Amino acid sequence: MALDGERIQVQERVYKRILNTPKNGKTREGAISDGTLSLLKEWAGLAEEPSAEGFVFPSETLVTPLSLDNLWRRSMQPKLEKVGLEWATFQVLRKTNASLSKKAGVDPKVASDQQGHGLGVSLEVYTSSDLNQKRSAGLPSC
Numbered sequence: 001m002a003l004d005g006e007r008i009q010v011q012e013r014v015y016k017r018i019l020n021t022p023k024n025g026k027t028r029e030g031a032i033s034d035g036t037l038s039l040l041k042e043w044a045g046l047a048e049e050p051s052a053e054g055f056v057f058p059s060e061t062l063v064t065p066l067s068l069d070n071l072w073r074r075s076m077q078p079k080l081e082k083v084g085l086e087w088a089t090f091q092v093l094r095k096t097n098a099s100l101s102k103k104a105g106v107d108p109k110v111a112s113d114q115q116g117h118g119l120g121v122s123l124e125v126y127t128s129s130d131l132n133q134k135r136s137a138g139l140p141s142c
Helices: 034-045 068-082 090-103 108-115 119-126 131-136
Strands: 007-010 013-015 018-020 028-031
Touching: 028 108, 090 108
Parallel strands: none
Antiparallel strands: 007 028, 013 018
C-alpha cells in the first residue's frame, strides 16, 4: 500500500488468506479523505513492524495479515447484531455505498473506480435506484 496526500494505491491484496495482486493484476487506486489519510498514517506509526514488509493491519502474530473473517466475526458482527443488522455483509456495505454515491450525484465512472469494479458491474450489480429516482426518470406529464 502506498499513500500520498490524496490517494491510496493497493499493490497487493489478501484474498482467502493468500497474498497476491489485486483483481485483474492491476494496482488499484482510490481517493481518500484527509481524515482517513491522517488515521492511516497514525495507525502505521503505531505498527509493531513498521518496515515496508510489515502489515498495516496484522494478525496477533504480526507475520500474517488480519483475517477478514475474524475481524467480521469478532468486531463487526456483534455490533451489527445489537442494532438488528446481523444480516449485513461487506457486499451489502458495498451496495449501500454504490447506491448512496449514485443518489449523491457522484459520477458513475468515479464511483466504479473507487469501488474497484468496471462501470457495468458497479451499475448493474451494486447500484440500486430508489423510487423517487425512478419517478423522476419517467416521461414528462402532458
